[in-house]
Amino acid sequence: MKFGWSTGTNRYLTAWKDDSDPSPGDVSFRLENVGMPQFVLRKGLETIYRSGPWNGIEFSGSYGWDSAFKQIFVYNNEELYFMNEIVNNSLVIMLTVYPSGLVQSNLLKKGVFSSNALDSTQNDRCERYGLCAANSMCKIKSSPICECLYGFVPKSPNEWEKLYWSGGCVRRTSLSCPKHPNKFLKLGRVKPPDLLQFSLNKSMSLKECRLECLKNCTCKAYANSDIHEDGSGCFMWFGDLFDIRECSKRKQQYIYIRMAATELKHNKTTKLVLITIVSSTSGMLMLGFSILCLIKKSRRKRASEFNGKDMELPMFNLTTITTATENFSPKNIIGEGGFGIVYKIFEIVMGISRGLLYLHRDSRLRIIHRDIKMSNILLDSKLNPKISDFGLARIFGEDQCERKTERVVGTYGYMSPEYVANGKYSVKSDVFSLGVLLLEIMSGRKNRTFKHPDHHHNLVGHAWLLWKEGRAMELVGDIYKPSFVEPEVLKCIHIGLLCVQKLPKDRPTMSSVVVMLSNEGMKLPQPKEPGFFVEGSSTGTDMSTSEERPLTHNEVTISVPEAR
The missing domain is CATH 3.50.4 (Hepatocyte Growth Factor)
Structure with missing residues (x-):
């Protein structure tokens, strides 16, 4: 397909109005020519993404295409278009624009119902147009990801400290x-x-x-x-x-x-x-390196005495921990709740969502995790989240949307209602678990052990009650308020409630979740009643199982009277 103007025809893509309405919506992806051509994704008049201008070799900010395709770019007084010429005749490229504001290109083999994701307008948060605002740069491998250009400083240091970058930077x-x-x-x-x-x-x-x-x-x-x-x-x-x-x-x-x-x-x-400094200390560094090698050699020798097993564990004293957390400074934590200290997590939330999107859509094998919970999210030294413990994961075939099992496994409080009641699981089961996780992160409380003096709902039910009454921000305790940006927290609560909706069809896909988290000011649909919105026992405890068990009515009872 040619993108742009060719023989008097303007070729571009427009998304459906929504997932069930194929009439043209307000999301469009086209090749625009303002100075130099660049791809631009818009929702109405709002720019969501741009590729960067053509620089004579490629579009300056794009990731490029697979080697199976040859880029063709024509730009003269009569025509302006871009296309990929197929090198391998057994391959086809498919470009899709979604109502959520996502554009994805997939590589397909002719006659085979499978595809590999090549590129996307939401590869990471830095793809979001103007995320870091004026005179700054988005660096996806840094933490935080936005930093002022050299010679510039944040216009509003307090907001910048809270990871709210809309004010941008000004010259020092x-x-x-x-x-x-x-x-x-x-x-x-x-x-x-x-x-x-x-x-x-x-x-x-x-x-x-x-x-x-x-x-x-x-x-x-x-x-x-x-x-x-x-x-x-x-x-x-x-x-x-x-x-x-x-x-x-x-x-x-x-x-x-x-x-x-x-x-x-x-x-x-x-x-x-x-x-x-480096020159004057190079000799000391070499000496230190030699001593370090001797220490490591000695440790390896001691470790071999324990039947060849490495018995060393890292030990940190209080001084080291205090220094690393800047004396447990509030600017480095959201607050203290059921999980102890909860560190800053908008980037963490985004990382978890991107990880699930990879498992559901971008991985060579389509994987349903089935046990997304707080203890299965690990953080590296830069607080980048890693999804762990794939012991309960299942691989789906390319044409499979849902499975059913007679033996339910997972952790109570995170499992979706259709999985608990009927043994049915799908990508929407992981979405439900993510929604519970979002609400737990925002509140600092566990879903199953949550208690409230006025009712016996779990954390999800409590969040729903507050949302209906327009008091969603009360989910977050006063101790957290100096450290968060209210619109971001409210958005995460909103998305969490969308993810825990009772019916799987009402829950968003992971691609939609990533888009919603990435786009500031994006209008989100109103959530419906969550699953398990029933008052439980006042003595409820957190239960989990790592072994498969038969689904019996003695262990799980759901009583929600509904009219037929």
């Missing part, structure tokens, strides 16, 4: 052009800023572009518009720099950002000090 040292000289900071491996306020001259060299930018005090950055061969053309940006993200490309497109000369002088001085 203002430009005093033309009184004092300005220089440029070279920035590579990034998607260039959006073309909001810019100029383009396709005939200039990079040197001419620099001189032209220096002449104009409103010019904030410049770059080659075409990096093919030695590079050519001149982009100049005016105003704030918006929607920059770090990315690794085959050939870099460098951006040159205007700076006060004092900023760059400070940067060079810092580098010089670091080089001096």
